[in-house]
Amino acid sequence: MLMPAPDEGLIARRGEFVAALRAIVPGEGVIDDDAELAAYECDGLTAYRQRPMIVVLPETVEQVSRTLAYCHKVGLKVVPRGAGTSLSGGSLPLADGVILGMGKFNRILEVDYENRCAVVQPGVTNLAVTHAVAGEGFYYAPDPSSQIACSIGGNVAENAGGVHCLKYGMTTNNLLGVELVLIDGTVLRLGGKHLDPQALDLLGVVCGSEGLLGVVTEVTVRILQAPETQRALLMGFPQVEAAGACVAEVIAAGIIPAGMEMMDRLAIQAAEAFVQVGYPLDVEALLIIELDGPPAEVDHLIDVVREIGLGCGASYLRVSQDEEERRGFWAGRKAAFPAVGRISPDYYCMDGTIPRATLPKVLRRMGELADSYGLRIANVFHAGDGNLHPLILYDADKPGELHRAEELGAAILTLCVEVGGVLTGEHGVGVEKRDLMEVQFGPADLDQQQRLKCAFDEDGLLNPGKVFPKLCRCAELGRVHIHGGQVRFPELERF
Amino acid sequence: MQTSFSPEQLADPQTASSEKIIRACVHCGFCTATCPTYLLLGDELDSPRGRIYLMKEMLEKGGPPSPKTVKHVDRCLSCLACMTTCPSGVNYMHLVDHARAYIEAHHVRPWPERALRGLLARVLPNRTLFRGALRLAQATRPLQRLLPTRLRGMAAMAPARLSGSDPAERPRVFPAQGERRMRVGLLAGCVQPVLAPEINGAAIRLLSRLGAEVVVAEGSGCCGALPHHLGKAEQSKALARANIEAWSRELGGEGLDAIIVTASGCGTSLKDYGFLFREEADLAQPAARVSALARDISEVLSALQPPEGPKPMGLTVAYHSACSLQHGQGVREAPKALLRAAGFNVVEPAEAHVCCGSAGTYNLLQPELAGRLRDRKVAHLAATRPDVIAAGNIGCMTQLAAGTEIPVAHTVELLDWALGGPTPPALEPKPR
């Protein structure tokens, strides 16, 4: 993975930078020891590793502001990092850059039940927000699978989703406000406990900006009253098409389930071998559909969905009768990733979104691609919103297999875009999908996005080398002269 | 994760074992969520994932470890909450044990630290020496403020009085009352009999009453956990060997149905003897056998199915789940179920999975972090408004007692009391 070429001049001045940063963040908060820097060289995407030059772990907003202002002054690149659970390499360091770790921002500042929101620091984990409000029967809805460990700040950066985002929205739909520090140290607040932006929806564009626009130092999120009842159906189908049809019919019936997940045969078998929850092993696709709400509603909808499932030819159908059984249905799905990790030395988790109706075609084509690359794929699918997680199984110890897995991954994402979908539904672009951005977006599309970046970070110091395949040179992007037609930019530096 | 050990390095069985463990880690970071030091410090380096990375680099590189690596490994509590959380089955315990032994062998600590660790490893496992040290601390109480901070903190933890003696200190057989349903060994331990002899007293009374014959085997003593966690591999193995041989003699004699531990920190150790001696021809099998028979007292009591308590005890018990018990041994429900059946109202604190900071000698070697964890835990326990805090490990009990006025007792003391035994000393009204 090619990153911007390191600036040897900056690296030579490391001692000077460390001393200056230590004056801003005292104690153990500035790390420059080689052994210690190693632990920061990658996040959840371990295929790519780079030791950073310096790691800074601030504890206050003032320290964040002064650190960024200093980096801006001397031209140091900054890579923000939350819990380091990104699957797209969002916090992959730069050899001549600073990692700004927000792990010490781990306090829950306020729970406001009257206004139904919580104000937390970005290092607080997603699940910790729910735990903080569970006593009063509330919860925080977006639930990515890594919610036990992933940070809210990271959720904001990636616009994280989860199983329940079909019904309850993604992070951006549950985010009320942030405190943001720009690269020059400016601290500003967007949103708050009130709804709607004052003018342009800057909050909306900061969410999902993958650490390229600013550093979030405080987050205000919506909390919801937990549903009275949750019940689930477990349905097995002899063909993937039938499962896909069932999903479409549920939506067509005007039902938006709390969650609707699909697993293919390989994923089902791996999960069952790992946790023995009783999944049928003779089906091509398994659907878990969860309905939540008041009992009257759930009981009614369970019947409707059951009829739909049977009508679509479900060869296996169970309805949860109690909470334990419902949890049991989910246990296999939740263990799918580690389960797959046990049938293969390594696996590569992909993320792409497709129009739901194209699923059977996409799965067929993926099977063909997998065969041609000599690798296996297990599929876990957020059927409700078309977000696909193909798990490519490989062995890093076999020469060339990692490379083939990556090529297969790229081919799958290209296929997603070809059928009318997008490269990433919830993991973000990071470095992983950066070089595929031109598959989905044209030059003008990417230019406009990079212009937005210029408004926040003209010198391109925040997380360069992520999301966009070309470095942003704001001055050139800004000066466009039209001569009766489209203008072509001179080729900007490629990594 | 990818590793880069040489074939020569992998020829060493310890390294080979650690390499396998490291490869199981996929760097997902779930472990950071439940790590007490990450909770406090927010630094990847003080999280299991970061430590795995540091240990990997240390073992791959060979030679003396970087002092920073040592610092972060020293900060690990070995609470094993990470193992409970890890979806990939990484055996962090074995990896950090190996790393500690490696550090002890390859790293020269500053001499005051070396002296302190040496002292702890020498004194704590030896009941006579430990008793002596405590008496010295008591006698010189007025002078304690002259001690350097760390020693002062330690001295302050010494109880005001040492009362009673532990019936399990000398080799003996305690017959069962009525029909003998099982024959069990009891590990006396080292620190527990000195600090709280009433615990084994209660255990023996209760076991006898329920029909178990209890044997304190000749030659058994400290389980070796404390020196083990200080990286002193040889000493810890010597202590373990003595225990294995002592119980093997019993097993070869009248036999044992289980080997019971009342300090859960020791329980985790005993259950790991099989792994510890897996490479040693003469001890591999006996060690495995001992490990297979090792049980926490709550596990055996559950199996014996004590009768329900004759009356509601009218007390709210906040159950503190010791790390070695819930994470190290996977025993979570049994103690609570026993307490409820005995007639107590059992409540649990928030963040029940997080360590109290005792962690063997951690509260002596890392007083600042241990203190913060203790205060956090005590606040959660106090919030449940209990009459008494129950725990299954002497380390936790001492640690918590230092931070709260709420009485702290061992689970087995409360059970014994509910089923006819004496009032636990912690619940006796304090003398004026």
Added chain:
Amino acid sequence: MIQTWSPRTADEAAACVQQAMAADLPMELVSAGTRRSFGRPVDAAARLDLSALSGVVTYQPEELILSVGPATPMAEVAELLAGRGQCLAFEPPDYGGLWGGKAGEGTIGGAMMTGRGGPRRLTAGGPRDHCLGVKGVNGFGQAFAAGGRVVKNVTGFDITKLVTGSFGTLCVVTELTLKVLPAPPDAATLAVLDLSDEAAVRLMSRALGCAAQVSSAAHLPAGIASGFEGRAATLLRVEGVSPSVAARIGHLSQLFEDAGEQVLLDREASQRLWRDIADVAYFAGEARPVWKLSVPPAMGARIGARLTQDLAGRCFYDWGGGAIWLEVPEAPDGHAAGVRQILAEVVGSDGHATLMRASPQVRASVPPFQPLAPAVAALTERVRRQFDPQGLFNPGRMYA
């Protein structure tokens, strides 16, 4: 003499923009023109009439997406969706009546560019939460696309959020892709009468925090609405399948049985009521200045009290107290100073006030939108310039 361009396709729109660039000619972007009373009046020598960019590009109900030209009439969109039992969940308001014009004439583009949601916005999200994709022409004369046609998409910056609610100041929108959702098959509203504003906000807070899944919560103080015999009415709406609606309304009724006299409205009555609230029907037919404040819900009543007392206005509440609609007597500044002062005193910067109706003179001299904190204002302007460096699109529409 206003130069008017009327492109029929996206390509033609791009060509128009390029001409405007070359001539440095700022334009008013407009189609049906129903939102002209919103924001600052645009004084431009040219007009880009987008009325021809109308019509459905693709409607895929089972994928929950609808792609349309921006000038497509709202009425057409609503009818199309209703035919398949779907709707725009953010309940777009129609301020036609409020502004002294006719209702039902707005376009989908106007709704998205003004970015306001109705009562259900509280729980279902606003227009920006339902905008999946945007195609447009920027101030560099380039046609570009943002977002996509799928619901779950985090590829690149979320520019659709930025364009929604931008009042046409960032780009010329040539196509919108919206997320559409099933229309609730049934609805009912519980009205609790005679509550004070404070008591009403507390009740709404309890209702929104309970398990009944209330979708909207509003409070009409006494004298605002002619229904309910002019008495104060606190309104809770519940939507969904019939058995569920019945059960949940029953639950609410029980929960608040001691709160006051209750009236139950069925589906049709609910629809009429919430349409009136969405469209601010209570202030229609007049010309006095109208403000909309967005505040933390728990502060609603306190602010409302100050506004009515200090400024001799009258108000009603939506979004559980988080939205305050205020009508004030005529004043040279439309009472802007007073409104902003009260807001600042009670909630600091955690809220804003927007002038929704006033004479053109007032709208030209008084900033209708909440003045931004300096750092935010500077950033907003930098962002705007990165879309429209020459200031060609609706110059001064939001801020001078």
